[in-house]
Amino acid sequence: MDESGANRLRRLLVKAESCAGCRFCEMICSFSHEGRFSPSLSRITVIKEDRYGFDYPIFCRLCESCPPVDSCPNKALSRSPEGALRLDEEACSGCGTCVEICPHSALKMGEASKPIFCDLCGGRPLCVERCPTGALSYEEAEELDEGPIEAMKRLMERWGIHA
Amino acid sequence: MPRFYGYAGRILRIDLTKERVRIQELEGDLARGFLGGRGLNSKRLYDEVPRHVDPLSPENKLIFSTGPLVGTMFPTASRFNVSAKSPLTGILGDSNAGGHFSAELKFAGYDQLVIEGRSRRPVYIFIHDDEVELRDASHLWGEDVYEADEALRREIGDRRIQTAIVGPAAENGVKYAGIYVNLMRPAARTGMGTVMASKGVKALAVRGTGSVEVAEPGRFERLVEEIEEEIYSHEQYWPRRRMGTTRILMMANAMGFLPTRHYKSGIFEHAYEVSGERLADEYNVKTRGCFACTIPCSRFYMVRRGRFMGLYGEGPEYEAQGAFTARVGNGDLDLALKAIDMCNRLGMDALTTSECISWAMELYEMGLLTKEEADGLDLSWGNGEAILALIQRISRREGFGDILADGSRAAAERLGRGMELTMQVKGLDLIMADPRGLKGFGLGFAVASRGGDHLRSEPFIELSDDPKRGEEMFGIPEATMRLAYKGKGKLVSYFEDWCAVIDSLEVCKNIMENMEILPFKRAAEVIEAATGMRMSPEEVRRCGERIVNIERAFNVREGITRRDDYLPRRFREEPLKEGASKGSIFEQEPMLEEYYRERGWSVETGIPRRETLERLGLGYAAEELGLIW
Structure with missing residues (x-):
């Protein structure tokens, strides 16, 4: 938190108009974390609406108020100084409450019945580094106020699509 | 340890x-x-679909x-x-598409x-990992394709499914209907959608949650x-990012091989x-991009003014763009986008549709087809209203559209005229490149295993017109010069082998072949690292x-x-009259013989x-061919 009290952290940002929806981020993410290629094991997930040419990656947004942390019955989730989620594997019972409750659908259940989520690759996110269109960046910013629904509305308005 | 690396290791057989x-x-x-x-696929087809089925x-x-x-x-x-x-050609049918369907199936x-077989009722096949319904x-x-896609997403309740859909054209038996993934990325050629509909299958809907492991x-x-580095630093990177395959149209026009008014000319005044x-x-x-593409070249467009204002979608690609502009003599880009959008929604190959329409237009202009025979439509070159009307009629097999719905070769047979003017080989119509201005491409059209198109060989290197490349690769400078004949048998067989590898690894030919990113040597390394299969180049x-x-x-x-x-005879007998390939015809014999010899096939x-x-x-x-021949 900075002096003004705003939740300024280095976070992943997305320019929805630049995302081509290629999902290379999903592949590099699952490969670097799990050694395998699988969207189900990726901490970033691209949602797509082909009809409107819309693509948008979903990931942990480092919200100041984090329902998964707050609602974990075993207090297994906490935040690193950089803001990323951390899991106490011992404490986690694998109940999935966090996966259910995250308003951004940023957590998934991994194969060991423990939640998986963006860990910012220890400060050098590979999805940003390898994004073919520069749609992702990692920079200091306040909490995002635009999610996929708002982004889609904004782009459709800009392009003149009336659906 | 998995039994296979790279591969999923499993085949799904569905007996309808x-x-x-x-x-x-x-x-x-x-x-x-x-x-x-x-x-x-080709191996399976050879083994399991006997002759004359x-x-x-x-x-x-x-x-x-x-x-x-x-x-x-x-x-x-x-x-x-x-x-x-293929129902269009009666021989091997095959089509390739990108998008996100393939990865989901994997x-x-x-x-x-x-x-296999045929369903008694219309079905869609829902594949969710091991569950198949x-x-x-x-x-x-x-x-139509769009409506069906939305209905499937709602019904299944998962917007992350990937679909492969056939449209009304396939259901109505149009012989060149495609199979559509991501709405507008069709496996369009040779009527694979027609076969799917004949089996009673409207769509595949796939959701996969598994993973792929590589050997090393x-x-x-x-x-x-x-x-990745090579792609990003390649000279074609930005033009492809900006225009995708549509960058070809102006190039084809400048070199005088842009098929215009059904190959009557190689340049188009409205290019x-x-x-x-x-x-x-x-x-x-x-x-927009296909799965895991680091040079995404697909474009989402919007028509901002005029009578088609508000039309939007992904694409187009060069073949469809050229097919509904130069080939039919239409200089109105908006109308072409509308025609392509209609083909996509109705689910039929834009290229073959355009061949049928441009063939009919040529007959009409020559007085070989009357207005009455064409359901009262004025088939003068570039008549947009007639083009859109014919697309609709073909998809429904109505009136004159019914005649065109089997492809130009069958239409000529049925009408009893115009066969000489059908621009096809083995029943598959030619693409948007005039072989008189590209001899190696032309030889590729002649011998391609699915009929007359370029994607079996695509010897793009001819476009460089650079004798040094021919000397280096084949010891024959002419091999890579577009208007020369010598060495084309070697050129085409080399590129056919290469394209077969590219198509079998299911990577993008535009990048891996055209941009020379994946030659045999590197392909061998990639295959070994991914699958563990050790192979020499x-x-x-x-x-x-x-x-x-x-x-x-x-x-x-x-x-x-x-x-x-x-x-077709036109290319062998009528020289191009204007443009940078002026005076050229296509002399086939010497190239064909060189090709057969290179292949180890009988020249006779x-x-x-x-x-x-x-x-x-x-x-x-x-053994089997010996029994027949």
């Missing part, structure tokens, strides 16, 4: 007649011999394959092939999907990084108005050669011989020699 689903193990020797994708009968099989690199971060490994005996755990699709029958992760990662440059400057709003090329030969054997078994390997008959097939491990095909 018996409503039975079986999961089988991938045959390791087939993976090694045919790699995957197109190769695996009616393409629209339950005995035909519809086969989809992913590839060993699909579902990894290997750049552009997003594609699939779908193959069956994550569901399949290298290949074999659809044949679900009622009677409510979807008749819906560290080495694989290094290879991918190297390839700029319908160009990729104009699309980029005035229409495109966003870049020569062995990789031999896989390509094997695939070309099994496809030829399939066609020979159906009656194809040398006499079928010819381009065009049939592979026994020793050629045996050398490639295809002795069984030699």
Whole structure:
């Protein structure tokens, strides 16, 4: 938190108009974390609406108020100084409450019945580094106020699509 | 430890007649011999669809394959092939598409999907990992591709499914209907959608949650990084990002091989108005990409003014763009976008549709077809209203549209005129490149295993017109000069082998072949790192050669011989009258003979020699062909 009290952290940002929806981020993410290629094991997930040419990656947004942390019955989730989620594997019972409750659908259940989520690759996110269109960046910013629904509305308005 | 790396290791067989689903193990020797994708399909088709099967009968099989690199971060490994005996051509049918369908099928755990028999009721096939369901699709029958896609997403309740859909054109038996993934990325050629609809299948809907492992992760990662760097620093990177394949139109016009008014000319006076440059400057709003593509070249466009204001979608690609502009003599880009959008929603190949319409227009202009015969339509060159009306009529098989719905060759037979003017080889119409201005491409059209198109060989290197390349690669400078004849047999057989490998690994030909990113040597390294199969570059090329030969054997078994390997007479007799290829005709004989010799096929008959097939491990095909011929 900075002096003004705003939740300024280095976070992943997305320019929805630049995302081509290629999902290379999903592949590099699952490969670097799990050694395998699988969207189900990726901490970033691209949602797509082909009809409107819309693509948008979903990931942990480092919200100041984090329902998964707050609602974990075993207090297994906490935040690193950089803001990323951390899991106490011992404490986690694998109940999935966090996966259910995250308003951004940023957590998934991994194969060991423990939640998986963006860990910012220890400060050098590979999805940003390898994004073919520069749609992702990692920079200091306040909490995002635009999610996929708002982004889609904004782009459709800009392009003149009336659906 | 998984039994396979790279591959999912499993084949899904669906017998629609018996409503039975079986999961089988991938045959390791087939993976090694045919790699995957197109190769695996062609081999399966040769083995399981005997000669003289009616393409629209339950005995035909519809086969989809992913590839060993699909579902990894290997750049552009997003594609699939779908193959069956073609209802349009009566020989090997096969089409390839990108998008996101193939990777999803791989994550569901399949290298290949074999659809057999015929369903008694309309169905869609829902594949969710190991669960495979044949679900009622009677409510979807008749819906266009967009409507069906939305209905499937709602019904299944998952917007992350990937779909492959046929439209009303397929249901109505148009012989060149495609199969549509991501709404507007069709496997369009040779009527694979027609075969799918004939089996009573409206769509595939796939959701896969599994994963793909590679044999040597560290080495694989290094290879991918190297390839990414090469792509990003390639001179074609930005033009492709900006325009995709639509960049070709102005180039084709400048070199005088842009098929205009049904190949009557090689230059189009409205080329700029319908160009990729104009699309980029005035229409495109966003870049889109296929799965794991690091050079996403697809474009989302919006028509911002005029009578088609508010039309939007993904694309177009060069072939469809050229097909509904220069080929039909139309200089109105908006109208072309509308025509392509209609073809996509109705689910039929824009290229073949345009061949049928432009052929009819030529007959009309020559006085060989009357207005009455054409349902009162004025088929003068470029008449937009007539073009849109004919698309609609073809899709419904109404009136004159019914005649055109079987392709130009069958239409000429039915009308009893105009056969000389059909621009097709073996029933598949030619693409948007005039062979008089590109001799190697032309030879490729003549001998291609699915009929007259370029994607079996695409010897793009001819476009460089650089004798040094020909000298380096083949010891023949003329081999890479576009108007020369010498060395074209070597050129085309080399590029055919290469394209067969690219199609079987299911990577993008535009990048891996055209941009020369994945030559045989590097392909061998990638195959080993991904699958663990150790192969020399020569062995990789031999896989390509094997695939070309099994496809030829399939066609020979159906009656194809040398006499079928010819381009339409126009190219052989009428010189181009204007532009940078002015005065050129297409002289086929010397090239064809060089090609057969290079291939180890009989120069007299065009049939592979026994020793050629045996050398490639295809002795069984030699046996079978020996019995017939």
